[in-house]
Structure formats: structure tokens, C-alpha cells
Amino acid sequence: xxxxxxxxxxxxxxxxxxxxxxxxxxxxxEHTDYNNGFVLPTAIDKKITLSFxxxxxxxxxxxxxxxxxxxxxxxxxxxxxxxxxxxxxxxGVVAEIQKITNGIGAFDCLIDSDLPLGSGVSSSAALxxxxxxxxxxxxxxxxxxxxxxxxxxxxxxxxxxxxxxxxDQYAVMKSKESTVLLLDCLTNQHTYIDVDFDPxxxxxxxxxxxxxxxxxxxxxxxxxxxxxxxxMQKDNANITSLRDIxxxxxxxxxxxxxxxHFQRATYVLQENQRVLEAVDYLKEGNLxxxxxxxxxxxxxxxxxxxxxxxxxxxxxxxxxxxxxVLGARMxxxxxxxxxxxxxxxxxxxxxxxxxxxxxxxxxxxDLTSFVTVPSQGTSIYS
Ligand code: GLA
Numbered sequence: 001x002x003x004x005x006x007x008x009x010x011x012x013x014x015x016x017x018x019x020x021x022x023x024x025x026x027x028x029x030e031h032t033d034y035n036n037g038f039v040l041p042t043a044i045d046k047k048i049t050l051s052f053x054x055x056x057x058x059x060x061x062x063x064x065x066x067x068x069x070x071x072x073x074x075x076x077x078x079x080x081x082x083x084x085x086x087x088x089x090x091x092g093v094v095a096e097i098q099k100i101t102n103g104i105g106a107f108d109c110l111i112d113s114d115l116p117l118g119s120g121v122s123s124s125a126a127l128x129x130x131x132x133x134x135x136x137x138x139x140x141x142x143x144x145x146x147x148x149x150x151x152x153x154x155x156x157x158x159x160x161x162x163x164x165x166x167x168d169q170y171a172v173m174k175s176k177e178s179t180v181l182l183l184d185c186l187t188n189q190h191t192y193i194d195v196d197f198d199p200x201x202x203x204x205x206x207x208x209x210x211x212x213x214x215x216x217x218x219x220x221x222x223x224x225x226x227x228x229x230x231x232m233q234k235d236n237a238n239i240t241s242l243r244d245i246x247x248x249x250x251x252x253x254x255x256x257x258x259x260x261h262f263q264r265a266t267y268v269l270q271e272n273q274r275v276l277e278a279v280d281y282l283k284e285g286n287l288x289x290x291x292x293x294x295x296x297x298x299x300x301x302x303x304x305x306x307x308x309x310x311x312x313x314x315x316x317x318x319x320x321x322x323x324x325v326l327g328a329r330m331x332x333x334x335x336x337x338x339x340x341x342x343x344x345x346x347x348x349x350x351x352x353x354x355x356x357x358x359x360x361x362x363x364x365x366d367l368t369s370f371v372t373v374p375s376q377g378t379s380i381y382s
Contacts, residue, residue: 015051018381021130023121033165043175055106092159096151120337125168128152267304291327298329307334
């Protein structure tokens, strides 16, 4: 049942601006972004819709999420970390905008979503970027899209506590329909690559698990990579990230590094190479080899970087029994969420049925799935 507070908010709300902010997929290049590496993501056709109005109050902002059936208020002059994570994605962005402009006033926002939460399609970045984009337009702040990407990332660091890279916010904000985005996270330069997978399609299988290791292990992986860099930096001050190291150079340090550190760094360097190879295959239309690289990426994430989980591994292994699946891998931070599969369109239905039965039998969890397409990033709804 709707609370009276929610009903009265809805009755008085008059949208002045509507923003659509999509989730993202990533074909290859996982855990490379915060190592200044390469990624190959794009936005999808599932999204968060945010409606904005300037608030009638001078300082009180009201935000309603229809997904959570929850409403909260905060003072625009006193933005602080909150208890509920989803609220921090919002106030975090507000606080970060306030650091670079003082044009933002009190606002109300109504949020609706058809993005599955916690499933590795980055509903968090979609929310952050949607808020940034909406406030920028509503208050005519003249903040550039790159600034919005970066401040959304900082909101996640400073208000949520995940030291995420830049891929999600970048893909959510900058993607274009029918393309994937090759992003160099060292320079923040991107190129669009046209894609037409037909007769193949992108299928996401959602494990519907989200192991609570995700955030702590994520930060640990980041630290492990930084430790490798610090160690190698002692001999060469020019090394500032794993991007400055070759596999051969790393090999020279193998005996000085723990096995875990060596495996982590090896994975990152190999994954960077895979992204560039994958782009070449994509341009040649060689989807078979592209798919093989997706499998190789998953292998590295499972065994070297150790951010997968039994549910993800099961689904990737299961897909190998189907010739019509060219490639599959876990996607995003790991420890749950979705696998991304490149599959022949004629095989989708049977594959989903078979995978759902097998997954249910193995884990007693219902699998959910959806086919998606590369789509436009955050934009004004018209
Ligand atoms: C999460 C982070 C991204 C990226 C991926 C792993 O989605 O938000 O920055 O590091 O994990 O590739």
C-alpha cells in the first residue's frame, strides 16, 4: 500500500524534465578500467527514467523511487552520507556537483526503473548519471559530459565506498545506438565501433545472486594491482599503473611478487591485449574469434583474478555445450550478476529453457534472462 506521503508527493509532482539513463553491458575488458586499461562496453535498452521539477521549498529536496516504493528528503544546503545505499548514489552526485558549481537549487525527483538491480548491468551508474544529467539540464549548469562521468564516479567513491573505475559511468553517459565503445581508460579517449551481430544476439543470463563479497573484494583487487605497481615503481619511476608494464617486464618480477599478485597483474595485462584483439575481430566480422576471447576473459576472471562464483562459472560452462553460443563470460565486478552471451538468434529460446532447468537443478535458483541491444546513453526523454 502506498504511504500518504508518497501519494501526496505524486499528486503535487509536475515533471519539468524527463531523463532516460540506461544500464550497460561490457563485451570484454573486465577489471581493467581502474588499471588504466581498455574496455569495450555499451549502453543497453533497459533504463532508469528520472523526472525532475524545481522544488517549491527553498532548500528541501524530495526523491521518490517507485522501484523501492520509498521516498526520502534532504536539505540541499546540508548534503550528508545516508544509510540506504541507493540514496547515496543520489546525494553523492549532488555533493560532487556542488564541489564544481554553485548553481544547483532544491529539486524533486521521481525515479522509475526497468533495470534489474544488483545484476552487473550497472543500475548504480545509470542512477548517478541520470541525476547528474538531469540536474545539469534543470539548473543549466554547463557541466560537460566528461565532468558528469567523473563526478558520478567520485560520488561512488566518496558516498558509497566502492573505488570503482570509470567504465560504467562512461558507457552509461556516452554510448550510441548500434555501436560499442572502445575506451582507453588511461586517456579517457573513446572510439565508437559499429556493430551488427545479426544473426547473433546479446543474451544476458542473470544468476540472481549477488554475493556480499562484491564491494570488499573489489577494493582488495584494486589494492593488489596497486601493490604490484608500487613494487615495480621502486626500480622505474615511470611506472604509474599496470598500463606501463609489459608481460615480459612482469615476468622479471615474478619471484619478488606473491603468486596472487603475479596472477592478478598477469590477468590484467592479458585482458588488455584481448580487448584490442577483440576489436580487430569485431571489425573483420569474425564473431567466432571474438567469442573465443570472451571465453578466455572468463577463464582469467575465474582462475587468475578470482572474482567469479560457482553460479557464473556454471552458466559459462553450460553454454559451451551449445555450438550456437559463440562466447560467454561473467560481466561487471563479479561475485554474481549476469553472464553475457553471444548466441544465434534461432537458439535463444531453447538455450534459455535448458539453462533455466539446469541452473534450477544445480542451485535451486530461478534464472532470469533478457536479450538486449547496444543503445543510446543518458539523454533527455522526448
Ligand atoms: C564494476 C565497476 C567498474 C569496473 C567493473 C569491472 O562494474 O564499477 O568500474 O571496474 O566492475 O570491470
